[in-house]
Amino acid sequence: MDDFRQSKWWAEYLSNRGWLVDHIKAADGKHKIQVLVVKIGFWPIGMLKVQRAEYDPDFEDLKRIRYKYRAIKRWWNRWRSRIRRVIKRRVSG
Numbered sequence: 001m002d003d004f005r006q007s008k009w010w011a012e013y014l015s016n017r018g019w020l021v022d023h024i025k026a027a028d029g030k031h032k033i034q035v036l037v038v039k040i041g042f043w044p045i046g047m048l049k050v051q052r053a054e055y056d057p058d059f060e061d062l063k064r065i066r067y068k069y070r071a072i073k074r075w076w077n078r079w080r081s082r083i084r085r086v087i088k089r090r091v092s093g
Contacts, residue, residue: 006052011036020046020069024062026055033057037069045070 011021011034020037034051048071050057065071 008034011051014038022065022069024050024065025058026053027058028055029058031055035062035065037065037071040072045072047071 011019014036015021018038020039022035022037023032024035025031026033031053033053033055036049036051037046038049039046046069048066048069050062
């Protein structure tokens with residue numbers, strides 16, 4: 001049985017709830033993959049949800065969508081090394 005949350009009807013439901021629906025190309029260039037975007041409060045940023053697909057997404061197209069909607073990108077990876085340095089200084093010093 002297919003997962004209902006990966007269907008076009010789920011995307012339609014979420015669009016009625018305020019999500020934006022966009023599409024990206026698959027890596028093979030023949031297929032499209034749904035991307036759902038939700039804006040976070042009053043901030044001008046959003047979060048992306050890429051629907052599962054049988055094909056890999058085209059990462060350049062995904063990057064274009066991410067910049068178009070100002071989607072956050074794993075902020076933890078960016079700050080993790082800084083947080084570790086601060087903790088290390090406090091523990092050792």
